Amino acid sequence: MSDHAADDTVPEVDESRRKFLIAATAGTGAVGAILTAVPFVASWKPSESARAAGLPTEVDLSKLEPGQMATVFWRKKQVYVVRRTPEMLASLGGHDGELKDAPSEESEQPEYTKNPARALRPDVFVAIGTCTHLGCLPKTRFTPGDATLSADWPGGFFCPCHGSKFDLAGRVFQGSPASVNLVIPPYSFDGENRLIVGVDPAQQGAA
Amino acid sequence: MSAVIDQANKGGFRAWLNKRLPVDQFIEDQLTGYYAPKNFNIWYFFGSLALLVFVMQIVTGIFVTMHFKPGEATAWDSVQYMVREVPYMWLIQPMHAVGASFFFIVVYLHMARAMLYGSYKAPRELLWIIGMVIYLALMAEAFMGYVLPNGNMSYWGAQVIINLFGTIPGIGEALVEWIRGDYGIGDATLTRFFSLHVIAVPFLLALLIALHLVALRQTGSNNPDGIEIKERLGGDGKPVDGIPFHPYYTLKDIVGVGLFLTLFAIVVFFVPTFGGLFMEAPNFEPANPSSTPEHIAPVWYFTPYYAILRAVPDQKIGALLMALSIAAFLFLPWLDRAKNKSIRYRGWASKILLGTFFVTFLVLMWLGLKPADGIYVLLARIFTALYFAFFILLFFVSKADGNGPVPDRVTYHAH
Amino acid sequence: MPTKFTTVFGVFALLIGAGVVHASEGGHAGWEREAGNQVTNIASLQRGARNFMAYCSGCHSLRFIRYSRVAADLKITDELRDQYLVKPGAKFTDYIHSSMPPADAAEWFGKAPPDLSLVARSRSPDWIFNFLTTFYADPSNRQTGVNNLALPGTAMPHVLANLQGVNNATWTNEEHEGPGGNAVATKAFAKFEPGVSGSMTAEQYDIFVRDTVNFLDYVGDPTQVERQGLGIWVVLFLLMFTGIAYMLKTEYWKDVH
Numbered sequence: 001m002s003d004h005a006a007d008d009t010v011p012e013v014d015e016s017r018r019k020f021l022i023a024a025t026a027g028t029g030a031v032g033a034i035l036t037a038v039p040f041v042a043s044w045k046p047s048e049s050a051r052a053a054g055l056p057t058e059v060d061l062s063k064l065e066p067g068q069m070a071t072v073f074w075r076k077k078q079v080y081v082v083r084r085t086p087e088m089l090a091s092l093g094g095h096d097g098e099l100k101d102a103p104s105e106e107s108e109q110p111e112y113t114k115n116p117a118r119a120l121r122p123d124v125f126v127a128i129g130t131c132t133h134l135g136c137l138p139k140t141r142f143t144p145g146d147a148t149l150s151a152d153w154p155g156g157f158f159c160p161c162h163g164s165k166f167d168l169a170g171r172v173f174q175g176s177p178a179s180v181n182l183v184i185p186p187y188s189f190d191g192e193n194r195l196i197v198g199v200d201p202a203q204q205g206a207a
Numbered sequence: 208m209s210a211v212i213d214q215a216n217k218g219g220f221r222a223w224l225n226k227r228l229p230v231d232q233f234i235e236d237q238l239t240g241y242y243a244p245k246n247f248n249i250w251y252f253f254g255s256l257a258l259l260v261f262v263m264q265i266v267t268g269i270f271v272t273m274h275f276k277p278g279e280a281t282a283w284d285s286v287q288y289m290v291r292e293v294p295y296m297w298l299i300q301p302m303h304a305v306g307a308s309f310f311f312i313v314v315y316l317h318m319a320r321a322m323l324y325g326s327y328k329a330p331r332e333l334l335w336i337i338g339m340v341i342y343l344a345l346m347a348e349a350f351m352g353y354v355l356p357n358g359n360m361s362y363w364g365a366q367v368i369i370n371l372f373g374t375i376p377g378i379g380e381a382l383v384e385w386i387r388g389d390y391g392i393g394d395a396t397l398t399r400f401f402s403l404h405v406i407a408v409p410f411l412l413a414l415l416i417a418l419h420l421v422a423l424r425q426t427g428s429n430n431p432d433g434i435e436i437k438e439r440l441g442g443d444g445k446p447v448d449g450i451p452f453h454p455y456y457t458l459k460d461i462v463g464v465g466l467f468l469t470l471f472a473i474v475v476f477f478v479p480t481f482g483g484l485f486m487e488a489p490n491f492e493p494a495n496p497s498s499t500p501e502h503i504a505p506v507w508y509f510t511p512y513y514a515i516l517r518a519v520p521d522q523k524i525g526a527l528l529m530a531l532s533i534a535a536f537l538f539l540p541w542l543d544r545a546k547n548k549s550i551r552y553r554g555w556a557s558k559i560l561l562g563t564f565f566v567t568f569l570v571l572m573w574l575g576l577k578p579a580d581g582i583y584v585l586l587a588r589i590f591t592a593l594y595f596a597f598f599i600l601l602f603f604v605s606k607a608d609g610n611g612p613v614p615d616r617v618t619y620h621a622h
Numbered sequence: 623m624p625t626k627f628t629t630v631f632g633v634f635a636l637l638i639g640a641g642v643v644h645a646s647e648g649g650h651a652g653w654e655r656e657a658g659n660q661v662t663n664i665a666s667l668q669r670g671a672r673n674f675m676a677y678c679s680g681c682h683s684l685r686f687i688r689y690s691r692v693a694a695d696l697k698i699t700d701e702l703r704d705q706y707l708v709k710p711g712a713k714f715t716d717y718i719h720s721s722m723p724p725a726d727a728a729e730w731f732g733k734a735p736p737d738l739s740l741v742a743r744s745r746s747p748d749w750i751f752n753f754l755t756t757f758y759a760d761p762s763n764r765q766t767g768v769n770n771l772a773l774p775g776t777a778m779p780h781v782l783a784n785l786q787g788v789n790n791a792t793w794t795n796e797e798h799e800g801p802g803g804n805a806v807a808t809k810a811f812a813k814f815e816p817g818v819s820g821s822m823t824a825e826q827y828d829i830f831v832r833d834t835v836n837f838l839d840y841v842g843d844p845t846q847v848e849r850q851g852l853g854i855w856v857v858l859f860l861l862m863f864t865g866i867a868y869m870l871k872t873e874y875w876k877d878v879h
Contacts, residue, residue, distance in 0.1 A: 039295035465864030476853025
């Protein structure tokens with residue numbers, strides 16, 4: 001049966017071996033736990049249908065009158081598309097001092113829109129219609145000298161939530177709670193009247 | 208006791224914590240100071256494994272619920288969408304489905320342990336009864352979970368099982384309609400099953416499991432020799448045949464977990480349908496009220512009772528026998544009149560009786576998967592008779608057979 | 623101690639083995655064959671995808687999988703995808719729908735041709751293989767002129783007749799005891815005789831069907847190869863963890879006498 005007599009020759013407890021084995025087990029277990037968490041965490045990434053729906057959005061520009069704005073959805077975000085008139089383009093100069101980031105150093109835009117007009121083609125302005133402060137939809141205030149703003153308002157966007165102001169190239173004015181210019185998504189043109197939001201000009205042709 | 212206070216006085220975060228929550232006291236009471244018999248064998252892994260599977264089902268279930276859309280119009284499609292289009296759900300959803308089967312494998316082995324070593328006998332009758340209530344809740348949970356995807360077997364299986372309630376005299380018909388919430392299995396049934404399966408029954412299961420553990424703590428564990436270790440205390444007031452749960456059984460259980468997860472992973476990654484036993488082929492078709500699958504069979508863990516149901520040509524009597532076959536377990540603490548708990552210290556009659564019961568249960572399980580024709584009908588009747596014979600004979604055999612001497616100390620071989 | 627352990631572990635391993643054997647059970651009737659497809663064979667899957675789109679997608683949809691998914695998994699280039707897979711008018715990210723409106727199909731065939739996304743799981747690749755290879759001429763069927771051994775009385779015409787041709791079936795007469803105890807005469811299938819010939823030999827047709835079945839096997843469970851690949855690492859890791867945990871447990875249990 002079992003050995004119940006008091007044992008005088010109890011073997012020495014090998015503490016260092018125990019410490020090592022505890023560390024090895026705990027370490028392997030921790031690695032296993034983290035690896036197990038990966039599929040669960042990854043399951044929150046956008047699904048295949050989200051990515052399919054996030055495909056480029058095509059816009060027909062033939063109906064867009066000068067001075068008008070169209071809104072489309074791309075990757076669940078509102079995109080503003082404005083047909084800028086020559087007057088609107090002219091209004092872009094002359095108030096660099098009132099802007100927080102006139103050369104668009106801090107803001108997010110594709111390389112090919114890093115120019116004074118912040119556009120691939122000056123007459124079509126494309127931007128994500130989300131205020132860079134806390135995410136509301138900025139409203140259009142295209143009329144210069146708009147009564148609700150000020151006499152020297154050059155025209156642009158005004159966010160009703162906390163009062164951020166942007167010019168007609170989406171550049172943010174001093175005094176706005178927002179700190180960066182409106183984000184510009186990748187986009188390109190296919191012919192004169194077809195705008196494709198979500199595809200750079202270099203990538204055109206590849207699906 | 209003073210060791211606990213010394214720790215607290217060591218200062219730092221530990222002391223701060225212990226002034227506000229009885230952490231060290233808990234560790235002392237439930238882990239390092241709780242003595243369990245030292246002769247636990249392989250049958251003693253399945254309690255902690257059951258808890259592990261419960262946690263696994265909750266976690267995988269939480270993630271499956273993020274994508275599952277309950278209801279007649281959306282359920283089926285949402286499952287296909289999730290396993291094909293949501294990252295890694297091709298792994299997590301089968302873990303949930305396979306986990307259900309593993310839950311029952313573990314629970315049946317856990318129950319077998321109790322029957323082998325008399326763990327349902329006094330003073331552990333209530334522990335056993337709480338366990339049986341957990342088993343019933345688990346069966347309801349698994350049944351509803353299986354119906355939710357609204358596959359063809361979900362639909363027809365639900366049809367059969369819910370119709371069983373119609374056999375209850377008087378209230379039967381009204382009860383069936385009340386359960387379904389409609390004249391047939393449909394949207395109403397699916398959405399209420401969703402709520403019960405996701406919130407109500409898991410909550411109930413969690414409470415019951417906690418109660419089960421409290422009841423266990425109260426009496427202490429039984430052991431393969433069936434002797435009460437608390438009857439022999441050493442100089443330190445601790446049972447001489449006991450060892451602290453921590454570190455000995457925490458470490459041993461971790462090995463059990465590792466082995467279990469290895470087997471679980473083999474199934475999930477390589478044979479998740481397990482030959483159609485864990486995920487039945489007809490359920491890869493959407494529910495079709497005009498087309499019954501060739502063989503309606505519940506999932507394997509219900510088939511012993513299904514075999515008993517079909518053994519009798521009368522629907523009402525069959526349903527009654529099926530209910531009795533599950534309820535019979537509740538009476539084991541009183542049917543078993545032996546003095547000795549463990550099968551080790553009972554005679555050959557008891558050993559043959561119990562062995563025959565285990566084989567009967569497995570044979571009935573196999574029969575329930577087969578169609579109800581030919582030789583299978585006769586076999587189902589024979590084994591149903593054997594099943595009930597066990598409980599009746601136990602009453603007499605246990606009185607005669609389990610009264611011999613038991614050892615003073617547990618049988619332990621170093622390992 | 624070791625014997626009990628091996629017993630229970632062995633029983634469990636046996637049960638798993640039984641499950642695997644049960645899974646691979648087949649060939650009950652004499653004419654039943656195994657598909658013999660391999661989902662790791664990408665070339666076969668590619669051919670199967672092309673076959674399906676060319677011959678099956680007119681009536682049968684695969685509504686749970688997208689063209690883009692098939693192209694990505696099967697390593698089909700964008701050009702080939704658009705040429706051989708994507709139907710006119712569909713976007714490459716669309717789910718694969720059939721050309722025939724289900725309502726019309728139900729009217730013409732008596733039953734809408736089912737979606738085949740999961741047929742490889744609800745039936746089996748072997749069953750589909752047998753279904754597509756056991757059509758035979760049956761003049762008693764006035765609509766399609768054919769019948770089928772795997773699915774007797776099927777409403778589906780022999781769509782692949784110009785490939786396989788149409789075989790004739792020969793039968794043997796059998797007698798066995800019916801329910802009343804009297805002799806009942808039944809026909810049992812003997813073998814196929816070549817009838818009208820098609821453009822493919824029997825071997826070529828088998829390959830054609832095997833590829834198509836392979837594709838359906840993939841569609842039924844698109845991640846099966848990835849799952850098994852990951853599984854090897856997971857099982858190895860768990861075995862390693864169990865080994866280390868066992869050493870830790872044994873070390874501490876030296877204290878117990």
